Amino acid sequence: MNEIINKRVEFRDLGRMDYQEAWDYQEGLFAETVALKIKNRSLPPELQLPSPNYLLFVEHPHVYTLGKSGKPENLLLNEDGLKSHMASYYKINRGGDITYHGPGQLVGYPILDLDNFFTDIHRYLRYLEEAIILTLADYGIEAGRIEGLTGVWIDHSEQKNPRKICAMGVKSSRWVTMHGFAFNLNVDLSYFGHIIPCGIDDKAVTSLHLELGRPIDEKEAKDRVRKHLVDLFQMTQI
Secondary structure, eight states, X not given: OOSSOOOBOEEEEEEEOOHHHHHHHHHHHHHHHHHHHHHHTTSOGGGOOXXXXXXXXXXXXXXXXXXXXXXXXXXXXXXXXHHHTTOEEEEOSSSSSEEEEOTTEEEEEEEOBGGGTOSOHHHHXXXXXXXXXXXXXXXXXXXEEETTEEEEEESOSSOSSOEEEEEEEEEEETTEEEEEEEEESSOOGGGGGGBOGGGOOSSEEOOHHXXXXXXXXXXXXXXXXXXHHHHHHTOSBO
């Protein structure tokens, strides 16, 4: 564990960015953080440097991503179908199955050294979910979790028509995280019709603008999610 605890998190809004470009950007920050942690282990405490933390917000063009535990057959488009929908496809190194990213979706990539906060991946995932649950409560929407499934759901209690509004998938190495969450704000849900989202074929997907019946101010939603993450993780700066 680091001798120096650093709860400062640098926030970067990347705007709209190609998935591969954002993935490479994440990988760079992730690798630098892991390398620093390894280097610190060979240094006396007085020469060690605090490991950094980042929170990236981004929006992607149409893209489908398959996690390392996912099934390729959960993508229902062939190569021509992807081209006709102007969508790309990547197999990536996060957990989880297949998901969609696209315009109107807030994608959050926390690159945190959990040694600075707590070393518990399950708690980390629950905090990410809780930030979205609290944000939805700000809009007057009750949301929560469904046992055995990650992400955030509407109608999670009675499950008469459970609808996923935020998907999650993370990677961690040496307690440094990458990847994160995808929160549907103003999303064209027709793109989810070309996959079996997260491998779940008996539950629907939704978007905040449909639940409220109006377009969502995406900057406002970003600010709300960011505030809840700051409070939950007790970040000192962002």
